[in-house]
Amino acid sequence: MKYTDYYAVLGVERGASADEIKKSYRRLAQKYHPDVSKEPGAEARFKEIAEAYQTLKDPAKRAAYDELGQRPQGEEFSPPPDWARQHGGGDGQQAFDDVDFADLFARFGARGGSRGRTGMPGQDFEVPVEISIEDAFRGTTLDLQLSMTQYDEQGQVKRVPHPVKARIAPGAVDGQRLRLPGKGGQGFNGGRAGDLYLDISLKPHRLYRATGHDLYVDLPLAPWEAALGASVEVPTPAGAVNLKVRAGTSSGQKLRLAGRGLPRPRGGAGDLFAVAQIVVPAELSERERELYEGLKAVSGGASESGMRKHFAEGA
């Protein structure tokens, strides 16, 4: 296992008082708590801070931690045999095989306790998962490789792989939470298994932008398609469909394809909106220029046609 310098994690001296440790934990927790922090890596940092505090706030755990001595952060080490015999129970050393440093002190509360206590529920997991818009449309099965803490009959703790398959039905959207009862960590002494919570987010898509079950897609139109109307093919997650663009469509106008968005979990579906974007050719051929000049002569400029009359009204 790798040594973690809990004092360094909390930014305090080794001789810090309980009050100093608490104050430092609170300051760091406010900064990195994953429910309130947007700092990059906040969740991992908070986990480290909480783990350090759980050990250093408890006098018995802190004393046992101090007995390990000070080592460089991240150094590979095994607890000395005496320490292992005293704190590991059984015959010592092998009690810490397959144990993370994080679990080394967690066992203090669980040993004996897990044997005596009845009905300890297993650990809950909350896992953020990113799925594609295609997966949200069709549904998908996630293969999650989790790792859970397990206690044996002697109260020894081990970290074991916990693979979970989760079938996500069509209709999950950004921010959707799912609960898989009993798919978390194993319960102890007859306690129920923990639950698994999935926090779904949608990966950015090269075509669609999702908001709830509605999808938005850019619809580039040539000026004459927007002015005269057209029938254009628009992609949707279920396949391309023909959309009738009415004559006189302006840029930014949303053309709705009802029920062509993402399916709702209990039936029905959101809409797909094609957002018109009138795209003017960057370069004009001689003939095109003549035609545009002709159009200008007939229609007049934007000022003459009253398109910008609100400028004058607002001035």
Add this chain to the structure above:
Amino acid sequence: MTNDPEVLWLDEHRVVSLAEMVEVSGLTQEELLELAHGGAIPVRELRGASCTFSAQVITTARTACRLRDELELDMAGLGVALRLLDRVRGLEEEIARLRALLPRS
């Protein structure tokens, strides 16, 4: 469209009792009722000393439990934190909705 019975969608359609909320959130019944009466945790139906919730609120209640344990917030602090988090979430959703309307540049 049928859903896997092992996967519960935490949305407004699923009703959760107070007892179930206590079990899954880690908050006590008294704490849940105090937060519910104060409006920090939305209730579906409030009946004197009991109430029901929409399943989507489970996440809020679990957040409250984490904030209580990990930031050592008292009930007043929890109420304020939950309201502010709810406002932030609402604003983030609004930004995402408005961004979806913008053409991809």
